[in-house]
Amino acid sequence: MEFKKAWVWVLTFILITSFMVTGQVKAETGDVKIVVLVSDNEADSTVAASIAELLNFTVVTTQWGIYNPNVTAEIIEDMPDKVIIIGGPVAVPVEYEQDLNNLGIPYERWYGADRYSTNVRVIEKAKEEFPGIFKDVEVFIINGRDVGAIQMVRKYELKKKVIPLFVDNGLENQTEIIGSLIKPKQVVLVRSPLLSESLFVTIEGIIERSGVQLSEESLDATERLAWNSIISTGGLLELARTTLDDLKIPGAKNMLELASRELEKARKEYARGNYEAAYRYSIYARTHADVVIVLAGKEKNKILHGLPKVALEHDILRLEIQIQALANSGVDVTEIQSLLNQAKAALQAGDIDSAFEITQVIKEKLRTLFVNGKGKSRHKPSHHRGRP
Numbered sequence: 001m002e003f004k005k006a007w008v009w010v011l012t013f014i015l016i017t018s019f020m021v022t023g024q025v026k027a028e029t030g031d032v033k034i035v036v037l038v039s040d041n042e043a044d045s046t047v048a049a050s051i052a053e054l055l056n057f058t059v060v061t062t063q064w065g066i067y068n069p070n071v072t073a074e075i076i077e078d079m080p081d082k083v084i085i086i087g088g089p090v091a092v093p094v095e096y097e098q099d100l101n102n103l104g105i106p107y108e109r110w111y112g113a114d115r116y117s118t119n120v121r122v123i124e125k126a127k128e129e130f131p132g133i134f135k136d137v138e139v140f141i142i143n144g145r146d147v148g149a150i151q152m153v154r155k156y157e158l159k160k161k162v163i164p165l166f167v168d169n170g171l172e173n174q175t176e177i178i179g180s181l182i183k184p185k186q187v188v189l190v191r192s193p194l195l196s197e198s199l200f201v202t203i204e205g206i207i208e209r210s211g212v213q214l215s216e217e218s219l220d221a222t223e224r225l226a227w228n229s230i231i232s233t234g235g236l237l238e239l240a241r242t243t244l245d246d247l248k249i250p251g252a253k254n255m256l257e258l259a260s261r262e263l264e265k266a267r268k269e270y271a272r273g274n275y276e277a278a279y280r281y282s283i284y285a286r287t288h289a290d291v292v293i294v295l296a297g298k299e300k301n302k303i304l305h306g307l308p309k310v311a312l313e314h315d316i317l318r319l320e321i322q323i324q325a326l327a328n329s330g331v332d333v334t335e336i337q338s339l340l341n342q343a344k345a346a347l348q349a350g351d352i353d354s355a356f357e358i359t360q361v362i363k364e365k366l367r368t369l370f371v372n373g374k375g376k377s378r379h380k381p382s383h384h385r386g387r388p
């Protein structure tokens with residue numbers, strides 16, 4: 001009889017332990033609804049998608065370096081308890097933080113100085129807050145600007161538990177977190193046109209010393225890869241031109257011209273059938289177009305903050321979109337909509353002080369409506385989990 005009791009206790013212990021391991025991540029998140037906000041930067045959005053897929057979080061994506069009040073509206077309609085922002089204030093502008101503060105939504109920003117340090121920081125923070133997240137994952141090591149390799153990772157995310165680790169020449173130390181911070185099921189090292197042979201060999205040695213199983217994938221610079229990169233870079237370059245517009249920013253115009261020349265070189269190499277060179281030049285052009293967008297965004301913010309009326313118009317537009325998002329979620333916004341109309345009328349009449357005071361009242365009421373509306377919407381399923 002005593003033996004049977006002891007055996008029951010052993011079985012119970014095994015079952016409890018098993019539940020604790022398999023259900024650990026779910027228990028950590030519980031009923032807390034978390035949204036991940038990230039830019040469409042190919043590196044940041046890929047690591048965000050991996051984290052969201054592992055934790056079953058919602059991903060909301062914004063255009064890199066550009067604030068869009070409609071993105072905040074999307075977050076509002078998800079009614080989250082918390083937002084995790086992946087990427088620095090250049091990639092995901094601080095206006096989003098202002099919106100979240102106004103709505104009373106707690107948030108964290110996970111980021112580093114660049115896409116490489118952001119990558120590691122996200123892994124560190126995810127492991128710290130959700131210790132079971134990386135159980136049985138596969139790590140894909142790729143060049144951090146290699147769009148083709150990043151697309152390869154995105155395809156694997158659809159069917160496997162994957163986390164990307166970005167490297168570049170001189171950044172092989174990124175991989176030293178493997179075997180210490182994260183112990184993956186397997187590491188896949190992706191050989192591609194942007195990953196030098198010397199870096200490949202160095203990383204291969206680091207992984208082998210860590211004792212983790214290593215395999216290899218290859219990405220060739222095909223005609224299709226080069227052409228797709230040229231097309232997407234062309235779109236980014238056009239965005240940089242539009243964002244820069246007539247702004248007088250030292251160096252930005254030269255940087256834009258450099259990006260244009262690099263893209264033209266990419267097109268010429270493509271026409272010659274030299275797809276690897278075409279791919280490389282298109283990536284160089286993307287990098288420089290990114291810089292132009294950053295510089296233009298900073299300058300526009302300076303101009304906006306220096307013109308009170310323009311800043312207030314911008315604020316009212318943000319509030320209008322947020323109110324509509326609450327209405328879309330089934331919240332009664334009749335009173336707050338009336339206040340918004342009053343703020344618009346005051347601004348139209350040139351009474352900036354009154355318009356400003358009314359907008360402050362609107363923000364307080366908006367926060368209350370959001371908190372109350374969140375409780376009522378708890379039963380609604382999320383509309384885009386785990387994939388930006």
